[in-house]
Amino acid sequence: MGFAQLNTAGWAKTYLVWDEGSKKATLIDPVFDFIEHYLEVLESRGLTLAYAMATHTHADHITACFTLKERLGCEYVMWHSTACLGVTTYVDDGEVIQMDGVRFRFHHAPGHTNDSMLIETDTHVMTGDFLFTGEGGVGRDDLPSGRIHVHWAALNVLDRLEGHLVVCTGHDPPGTEMQSLEWNRSNNPVLNMSTYEEYEAWQIEVSAGLGSVSKIKTAVPANLFAEIPEHIPWLDE
Template identity: 25%
Template sequence: MLFYQLFEPQSSTYTYLIADLKTKEAAIIDPVWETVDRDLKLISELGLYLMYILETHIHADHITGASEIRKNTMARTAVSALAEIDCADILLVDGQVLELGEKRIKAISTPGHTNACMSFLFEGMLFTGDSLLIRGTGRTDFQEGSASKLYESITQKLFTLPDDIQVYPAHDYHGISSTTIALEKELNPRIGKNRSKEDFQKIMDELQLAVPKKMHIALPANNVCGKSEVVKSMIESNLLGYKFTSSMAGGR
């Protein structure tokens, strides 16, 4: 098995590259527009055959690199069917299994942060997107968010997995790269120690979080899988407010 954890600093986003070393078939999880060149270079250097581009949800804080990576590889894009977008090649349902060489990726529906959140289980590793974070959880105040649904997703699905499962979220803002199911059941201040649903909902209701800075451009871009023509139009209109690498801004 091959595993890489990659980081995009502007949005504190983790992108993950996983593969079956025997067949060299690979998948990338939550790629970011700004780091597409880095990701494609790594895939090429390792001699991998990218089969899937997996999205844990429709992101509000960064633009996906899915469309650009898809153009440059044989990979198919995959997102929850509940996202209700037309650009994805595979619309995932709860429990669906994707074959990756001789290994398997299991999609687990974990709504709450958004209605279309998916976590992915692969070889003892759980990629939780924004559903379960390290000592935290995703917010539930927009994109059909629901504290009640998120509580059920974490306690009834994720926390029922083996304690030694390694947890890899889509973000971390404190310099920690991973956790385990056991640690989050014990130490997560929002939902650990068998916290009640009522207490969790109260905590989430009282959060006072700023709107993601890129939400106004990330959501429309991600609803078309980060289609390069749409993103480049935003760049030309100076709607993004930050710079991309020259190759991305100028096209391929």
């Protein structure tokens, strides 16, 4: 299995996974702003995009999934109860998509949003904003459809996963080294909390520190309706 993280700018991460034999590829959490870069990477590596997957409805960027679907004819994969339009393949808990030699297994992991899921391969797990690396803890629960108590209760989904899997998060500060789930079990503060009250206090403090999400009023409607707005403030500048 080939694997790469593609974004060099910003905090959002996009993962490219491909089958070495058939050259079929999947992009996980692609960002609209970088779509030309992804197309170049696919072409230079001789890959055919079979799937564009979103771990959840993103509030901080416009997904490239529906644009990739329109331009390349790939499948757009999301959790089955997502409110997003334009999705072509809905997946359920424990469901598998086999892309030749690469197997993706999906696990519902709500809390950051109600449609959040983990995407597991034999070697990596894409966690979206359900789990970050080490001190990053987990994603915030105060954005649309986020619920603190749901996130806390859902953390036990990680018990299904083996420790050797490399945790590939939706965000992390630039330069953060990816770590295994086993490492995170020892070093991620949220995975070492024992009470809901402790987690709730952590979430409230972290969310207050982060403040408002600057792109949310453009990104959420775009992602829900699968439409690129006429004006994208951060690209128009």
